[in-house]
Amino acid sequence: MITVTTAARQPQAARTATGPGDVGTFRQRLLDGLVASIAADGYRNTTVADIVRRARTSRRTFYEHFASKEACFIALLTDANAELVRHISTSVDPTAAWAVQVRQAIEAWIHSAESAPAITLSWIRDVPSLGAAARDLHRDTMEAFITMVQTLCDTDEWHAIGVGPVPRQLAVMLLGGLRELFASTVEDGGRMTDITEVAVQASIALLGPRTYVPAPP
Structure with a gap:
């Protein structure tokens, strides 16, 4: 899924920290360091040394939070997806006409993905190499x-338009199709x-x- 975390795009000074020893702050600094390195050099060319240099911290701090560069990348994308779900959900006005709601959701998704093209490309090109993760x-x-x-x-x-609970299979078709459309567009x-x-x-x-057509006998 093509996403980018809003928090990772914000300057470090814009976030609230409780002090220099705050665990969450160091974790976020490392994630920000990875974002900056991906934007500059790409994920595959990024090293742990690059991340800690941009985060202005140490290897020891890095390994206190993440077992590897790959683990840091997974954490970044996990946070990014959670943020994207929140962003889309809050961008949709539940009182608007249903078709307007669809447009709001799609536009929010696209705006989020286009705001950090390097991370979007990394999702497409680099995530498949992570195997089971x-x-x-x-x-x-x-x-x-x-x-x-x-x-x-x-x-x-x-x-009001007769749409009940969205079947899981339908949601999978929708999301899978959108993901492939977005990915092929960016890759091209x-x-x-x-x-x-x-x-x-x-x-x-x-x-x-929808008007359902009965299956043939």
Whole structure:
């Protein structure tokens, strides 16, 4: 899933810390260091030394928080996905017309992904090399997004058009299709904003009122 954490894009001074020994602050500094290094050199060329240099901390501190560069990367993307789910959820007005809600969700997702292209590309190119960790990350990410879609579509506006609980399989089709559309666009050097309308209309078609055709006997 193509995402980027809002917290990682904020200057360190913009976040609140309880003191120099605050564990969360050091962890976030290391994640910020990884973000900066990916933007400058790419994930594959990034080393632990690069991360700690940009975080202005030590290797010892790094290994107190993460077992490896890969573990740090997984933590970054896990936090990023949680932030994206929050961002999309809060960008949708549950009282708006249902089609407007779909547009709000898609635009929020695209804006978040385009705000940090290096991380977006790293999701596409580097995550598959992580093996089992990547599979776990994708599974957890998909579960979070499925829950988000089902929650966003479980409101009076959606019930009024006859849309009940969104089936899990339908949510998987929607999210998988959007993910591949976004990934292929970025890989081909395109802008995600250029495929906003396609993504919105496809999502409306999948989630909106449906006429089911009976299966042949």
